[in-house]
Amino acid sequence: TFPFRRFQIQPVWRADRPQKGRYREFYQCDADIIGSDSLLNEVDLIKIIDDVFTELFQGKLKYTISINNRKILQGIVESVGETDKFEQIVVAIDKFDKISYEGVSNELINCDIPKLSVEQILDVVFSVDWRREISKEIKEADAHGCLQQLANLPESIGNTINGRTGIEELEFVFEKLKELGIKTANIKFDATLARGLGYYTGTIIEVKVDNFPSICGGGRYDDLTGKFGLKDVSGVGISFGADRIYDVLLDNKLYPEFKGDSTQVLFTNQSAADEEKFLPMLFELRDKGINAELYTEQAKWQKQLIFAEKKRIKFIVSTNENGDLFVKEMDGTEKKPFSSIDELITIIRK
Amino acid sequence: TFPFRRFQIQPVWRADRPQKGRYREFYQCDADIIGSDSLLNEVDLIKIIDDVFTELFQGKLKYTISINNRKILQGIVESVGETDKFEQIVVAIDKFDKISYEGVSNELINCDIPKLSVEQILDVVFSVDWRREISKEIKEADAHGCLQQLANLPESIGNTINGRTGIEELEFVFEKLKELGIKTANIKFDATLARGLGYYTGTIIEVKVDNFPSICGGGRYDDLTGKFGLKDVSGVGISFGADRIYDVLLDNKLYPEFKGDSTQVLFTNQSAADEEKFLPMLFELRDKGINAELYTEQAKWQKQLIFAEKKRIKFIVSTNENGDLFVKEMDGTEKKPFSSIDELITIIRK
Missing domain, CATH: 3.30.930.10 (Bira Bifunctional Protein; Domain 2)
Structure with missing residues (x-):
């Protein structure tokens, strides 16, 4: 044509x-x-x-x-x-x-x-x-x-x-x-x-x-x-x-500062139980179009926090002492509990 | 990191x-x-x-x-x-x-x-x-x-x-x-x-x-x-x-058929007056993120219609004998009059 x-x-x-x-x-x-x-x-x-x-x-x-x-x-x-x-x-x-x-x-x-x-x-x-x-x-x-x-x-x-x-x-x-x-x-x-x-x-x-x-x-x-x-x-x-x-x-320094939007959610990893729990959630989040990763080593909490900070990841998902799930915005202090993947997505997308 | x-x-x-x-x-x-x-x-x-x-x-x-x-x-x-x-x-x-x-x-x-x-x-x-x-x-x-x-x-x-x-x-x-x-x-x-x-x-x-x-x-x-x-x-x-x-x-013929969504709107061109009128609208539409083009030759209406059809362009914008503006969906027959670029955008985005 x-x-x-x-x-x-x-x-x-x-x-x-x-x-x-x-x-x-x-x-x-x-x-x-x-x-x-x-x-x-x-x-x-x-x-x-x-x-x-x-x-x-x-x-x-x-x-x-x-x-x-x-x-x-x-x-x-x-x-x-x-x-x-x-x-x-x-x-x-x-x-x-x-x-x-x-x-x-x-x-x-x-x-x-x-x-x-x-x-x-x-x-x-x-x-x-x-x-x-x-x-x-x-x-x-x-x-x-x-x-x-x-x-x-x-x-x-x-x-x-x-x-x-x-x-x-x-x-x-x-x-x-x-x-x-x-x-x-x-x-x-x-x-x-x-x-x-x-x-x-x-x-x-x-x-x-x-x-x-x-x-x-x-x-x-x-x-x-x-x-x-x-x-x-x-x-x-x-x-x-x-x-x-x-x-x-x-x-001319015209590139915008790195926004760190590559990974939105980090699943922390402190035990084999965490891996077991978070691995399916990781792939479910990705299927919903949310960039997520699981910290691949069972490591100290502090080390994983530093990692999330350096990568400017917005949310971390963890378990507390009782094994209950929560999500925390890296900028904030509040730990929001959730029990299903849909609840997690709602919190993240809000 | x-x-x-x-x-x-x-x-x-x-x-x-x-x-x-x-x-x-x-x-x-x-x-x-x-x-x-x-x-x-x-x-x-x-x-x-x-x-x-x-x-x-x-x-x-x-x-x-x-x-x-x-x-x-x-x-x-x-x-x-x-x-x-x-x-x-x-x-x-x-x-x-x-x-x-x-x-x-x-x-x-x-x-x-x-x-x-x-x-x-x-x-x-x-x-x-x-x-x-x-x-x-x-x-x-x-x-x-x-x-x-x-x-x-x-x-x-x-x-x-x-x-x-x-x-x-x-x-x-x-x-x-x-x-x-x-x-x-x-x-x-x-x-x-x-x-x-x-x-x-x-x-x-x-x-x-x-x-x-x-x-x-x-x-x-x-x-x-x-x-x-x-x-x-x-x-x-x-x-x-x-x-x-x-x-x-x-x-394996797994590519989707060409959807022809490259140009959404064609401004037709039958006279220098059309060019004068449509050229600014063309760039305004593009600034609003709508892919548009102006037919570059002053050509017969039929030739421009065939062009739009071959390129699967969805809308054509034209003037009638009195110089009034209208937009027509290529699939339909209705010629919708409009008088401002905002009206045009509203019709296209509907």
């Missing part, structure tokens, strides 16, 4: 050389929509990214969704008449973050691109560069600001067919995002974003927090399925890098 | 040559208890196996939990005075399933074990062989029957220290299982079960269904952690082979 929406978490492998934050095997959470050209899918995916990180980061960590369109990159290259050097130019622009204006400029000149064209290219890249503004006023990094930046792109780009289409596509996306609103993400139009020279053909997306490699990325890929025999089917998708997100959460 | 109970699902790698059902990379679901010598853990794990397969197989597939104790194997070997050939003997016995009496006998004779000893060994193995009885009366394959088989083991084994300990340990386990009851598993004492010559030291467990390699296995391993610097800590654990269980379920 097309369009086909796919959500999947699985391990994937990287062929590149592994480095810090670039693991050989890692987990990816993918969301893809196959068989639809509609730009509403881009809007959908960006909203999903915003939802996911709003929840994961709890509003405590700044992050930016950078958005570009490969057709705008094509427009830039076409506008200076260097179409045959598209790949080299994009590779250079993509390094803007690392080697800045000077570095990109040198790299382009080394590609035998005339100095004038290099300046034109860098003018465009600079004209939409958000870095300075963002540091001044983070609020600007929203869909509204992106629309302004798009409108300010040099006419030369809009005059190419690819450039014009790329601008119109992004305008649609930013317009919708402006109307719908974004929860916590900074939305940024980044004309230097290239996402490698892969299979992307339209919108490209990348999510970053400071000091980490990108934690989510994706874009539109026309006819990628053509490689596998299914022609003329467009797709758009994003991938969350689960391991990196894990690293970011750990690094 | 010891004893430490560990439950984990993860991909693992096999160093052996891959074969049918023996994948290079596969998923394992582990349950281990570290730091407790109590045989109650064995009981616990066997009950967990019974719970898991009772649920997965829905009572529609026979399966057997075979149980042995490595100390009984030691006892068998000691009782014929061939302790130094323990590993070879166990390897041969382990092949009983594949090469039967004749094959094991030949293999043992080739190991330079006297013919009399070979016969003694095979007598023991045969004396507790369940294969014939099981085919006659499956009901016998329970903890009660296992206890009888244990009692009938030749005295010579019980007279060795290892043999005696192994028998007593299994008696405890089978006694408890008899008292607690088993839901759907056949429980079988299998003196030929060796589980390779790995790190197991006590109870060993293996789960099989017909025509498949084992789908779960495990046992007790004393001091395995010693290899990694933590001395004198006992452990016991089981591993479910997720991929094989998947194969078994598929092969």
Whole structure:
């Protein structure tokens, strides 16, 4: 049934050389929509990214969704008449973050691109560069600001067919995002974003927090399925890098404290009689969906209490000197007697 | 906090040559208890196996939990005075399933074990062989029957220290299982079960269904952690082979029919006005935990209906000629008007 929406978490492998934050095997959470050209899918995916990180980061960590369109990159290259050097130019622009204006400029000149064209290219890249503004006023990094930046792109780009289409596509996306609103993400139009020279053909997306490699990325890929025999089917998708997100959460202390809800009830064990009595109850509780365990050694009461405390178990079930059953909340002092498993469950669930 | 109970699902790698059902990379679901010598853990794990397969197989597939104790194997070997050939003997016995009496006998004779000893060994193995009885009366394959088989083991084994300990340990386990009851598993004492010559030291467990390699296995391993610097800590654990269980379920048609509960609500799309109206509602519904999607192309009504039907979406939301909103259950005919998102949610959740 097309369009086909796919959500999947699985391990994937990287062929590149592994480095810090670039693991050989890692987990990816993918969301893809196959068989639809509609730009509403881009809007959908960006909203999903915003939802996911709003929840994961709890509003405590700044992050930016950078958005570009490969057709705008094509427009830039076409506008200076260097179409045959598209790949080299994009590779250079993509390094803007690392080697800045000077570095990109040198790299382009080394590609035998005339100095004038290099300046034109860098003018465009600079004209939409958000870095300075963002540091001044983070609020600007929203869909509204992106629309302004798009409108300010040099006419030369809009005059190419690819450039014009790329601008119109992004305008649609930013317009919708402006109307719908974004929860916590900074939305940024980044004309230097290239996402490698892969299979992307339209919108490209990348999510970053400071000091980490990108934690989510994706874009539109026309006819990628053509490689596998299914022609003329467009797709758009994003991938969350689960391991990196894990690293970011750990690094920023965003994991909630361990709640210790693994075991709810501990049956204590002070004699063979206790084992005899508690073993069937243990499995009955589990059958009712209550996580329980029996202390496996016949041990001193105090040792078992410490164990329950360390594991933050909420209830302990024991027998008193007369062999009567009782349950005690670890936080409280009251020992509630009970005589049937149903009574015990009622007390626990209350 | 010891004893430490560990439950984990993860991909693992096999160093052996891959074969049918023996994948290079596969998923394992582990349950281990570290730091407790109590045989109650064995009981616990066997009950967990019974719970898991009772649920997965829905009572529609026979399966057997075979149980042995490595100390009984030691006892068998000691009782014929061939302790130094323990590993070879166990390897041969382990092949009983594949090469039967004749094959094991030949293999043992080739190991330079006297013919009399070979016969003694095979007598023991045969004396507790369940294969014939099981085919006659499956009901016998329970903890009660296992206890009888244990009692009938030749005295010579019980007279060795290892043999005696192994028998007593299994008696405890089978006694408890008899008292607690088993839901759907056949429980079988299998003196030929060796589980390779790995790190197991006590109870060993293996789960099989017909025509498949084992789908779960495990046992007790004393001091395995010693290899990694933590001395004198006992452990016991089981591993479910997720991929094989998947194969078994598929092969036996035990997967439930697709319920199509991925998308609950489809917003139809017949005009830009629809997109404008439905896009914010789409994200509001999702924020309330209701899975929804918007048909991304402005398409004919009939095409969208077919899409909703194929995806088994329960509700469609549309506008009529006057632009009024309504929701329709795909199963029914009634078009219910609504004017706010809260009204829509009330209708859907009813």
